[in-house]
Amino acid sequence: MTKIREDDHVSKVIKIEGGHKLNGRVRIDGSKNATVALIPAAILAHEVVTIYGVPDISDVHALTEILEELNVKVTRAENGDLIIDPSNMENIPLITDTVTKLRASYYFMGALLGKYGRVEIKMPGGCDLGPRPIDLHIKGFEALGADVTYEHGNYIISSDNLTGNNIFLDIASVGATINIMMAAVYANGRTIINNAAKEPEIIDVATILNKMGANIRGAGTNEIIIEGINYLGGCNHEIIPDRIEAGTYIILAAAAAQEVVVENIIPLHLDSLLSKLVEMGVDMDVHIDSVTIRGGAKLEAVDISTNTYPGFATDLQSPFATLLTQAEGRSHIVETIYKERFKAVSELQRLGADAKISTGQAEITGPTSLYGAPVKATDLRCGAALVVAGLIAEGVTEIRDIYHIDRGYANLDEKLTQLGAKIWREEE
Numbered sequence: 001m002t003k004i005r006e007d008d009h010v011s012k013v014i015k016i017e018g019g020h021k022l023n024g025r026v027r028i029d030g031s032k033n034a035t036v037a038l039i040p041a042a043i044l045a046h047e048v049v050t051i052y053g054v055p056d057i058s059d060v061h062a063l064t065e066i067l068e069e070l071n072v073k074v075t076r077a078e079n080g081d082l083i084i085d086p087s088n089m090e091n092i093p094l095i096t097d098t099v100t101k102l103r104a105s106y107y108f109m110g111a112l113l114g115k116y117g118r119v120e121i122k123m124p125g126g127c128d129l130g131p132r133p134i135d136l137h138i139k140g141f142e143a144l145g146a147d148v149t150y151e152h153g154n155y156i157i158s159s160d161n162l163t164g165n166n167i168f169l170d171i172a173s174v175g176a177t178i179n180i181m182m183a184a185v186y187a188n189g190r191t192i193i194n195n196a197a198k199e200p201e202i203i204d205v206a207t208i209l210n211k212m213g214a215n216i217r218g219a220g221t222n223e224i225i226i227e228g229i230n231y232l233g234g235c236n237h238e239i240i241p242d243r244i245e246a247g248t249y250i251i252l253a254a255a256a257a258q259e260v261v262v263e264n265i266i267p268l269h270l271d272s273l274l275s276k277l278v279e280m281g282v283d284m285d286v287h288i289d290s291v292t293i294r295g296g297a298k299l300e301a302v303d304i305s306t307n308t309y310p311g312f313a314t315d316l317q318s319p320f321a322t323l324l325t326q327a328e329g330r331s332h333i334v335e336t337i338y339k340e341r342f343k344a345v346s347e348l349q350r351l352g353a354d355a356k357i358s359t360g361q362a363e364i365t366g367p368t369s370l371y372g373a374p375v376k377a378t379d380l381r382c383g384a385a386l387v388v389a390g391l392i393a394e395g396v397t398e399i400r401d402i403y404h405i406d407r408g409y410a411n412l413d414e415k416l417t418q419l420g421a422k423i424w425r426e427e428e
């Protein structure tokens with residue numbers, strides 16, 4: 001496996017000289033949040049699984065390291081395909097620091113419990129968005145008959161006889177839905193997940209599992225039914241395009257483009273964003289698998305409230321906040337998924353944004369001219385918000401803690417440079 005820019009994570013900053021109008025085409029990669037579940041899902045198989053369109057992001061590198069700890073053979077082809085061979089896999093406790101590099105390592109709970117009836121794993125890490133409990137995952141495993149203990153920072157989850165059950169999720173959690181689905185594929189009998197999350201990434205995980213031989217129906221609705229089976233074989237699978245990466249490029253084009261085409265998207269997955277952009281007055285045309293955005297339109301303030309899919313994605317709230325600084329009037333943001341996810345708005349204030357933040361809400365008044373200043377990517381999507389800001393700010397914006405950005409945006413510098421942005425990395 002090649003590892004790109006490992007050194008960038010701690011020692012470099014991204015610098016962006018604002019004010020250059022963007023032109024051209026940008027191609028969206030495979031979905032990060034699908035990939036980070038598809039890779040753990042692949043180890044449920046007993047044969048080779050090939051995943052196409054894997055984004056070159058540090059979360060994938062971390063997951064690959066975890067697979068190697070489990071003695072799974074991983075090969076990254078030149079074109080980005082990931083070939084995962086779990087035929088010599090061993091259920092080794094996942095207690096190294098690699099697990100804490102990303103939140104999605106919790107998918108090894110469901111995958112290893114499902115395959116071996118036992119998993120020992122360190123508490124997962126991930127972006128600091130305020131409290132992010134995993135109680136629903138744990139309750140789901142327990143409902144399938146597993147014993148769960150937490151000792152010295154490690155979870156031990158085990159069962160001699162996982163058995164299907166009716167599970168109602170108090171919150172339609174993406175992670176809990178996927179984790180329970182993975183734990184239930186080999187369980188005896190039928191599992192029904194009620195109030196399941198409906199995000200497109202869940203359909204993608206159910207699709208790969210079904211290609212491997214699982215029997216999962218209803219993914220994408222709020223009731224998922226899993227009939228336990230005995231064996232999962234290999235398969236080939238193409239990841240869905242990343243709707244959050246796509247949304248980020250669409251937003252930055254709305255803020256900084258002359259004319260930009262964002263390619264390899266599924267517009268249906270972006271409906272909530274695209275309809276807000278229309279409401280704001282963004283000049284764009286939506287095609288079957290791309291969108292053309294033209295700059296220069298006068299933007300109007302709008303209100304958004306984040307929600308589970310198909311509502312406005314919380315992951316796009318931060319970059320969208322940057323765009324709102326350019327809209328005429330007062331916009332309101334209500335954040336219903338992570339009430340404390342407003343660190344990006346605080347950083348935008350350093351760049352000149354006129355914003356007020358209260359619990360679960362923010363208010364942005366525009367338009368304001370942003371100016372370059374040193375800021376910090378406090379999490380992945382905060383980083384995205386600051387990149388959008390840097391593109392339109394006067395002067396140079398310097399973004400620190402860019403390892404967050406590299407967790408989720410493949411080839412960001414290259415893609416933006418190709419569009420005509422002035423972006424580079426420097427030693428801190």
Ligand code: EPU
Pocket residue numbers: 033034036103104127131132133134135136137138171172173174175176197244314315337338380381408
């Ligand atoms: N929640 C609980 N208990 C649980 C699980 C979740 O209370 O056991 C709460 C959370 O605290 C949150 C809400 O339920 O308030 C929704 O959380 P969810 O479980 O759906 O989120 P997640 O699976 O941890 C994924 C994405 C996030 C994205 C959220 C919401 C991945 C790896 N992460 O997280 O993506 O914000 O769904 O859509 O898929 C990102 O990409 O930047 C990112 C943070």
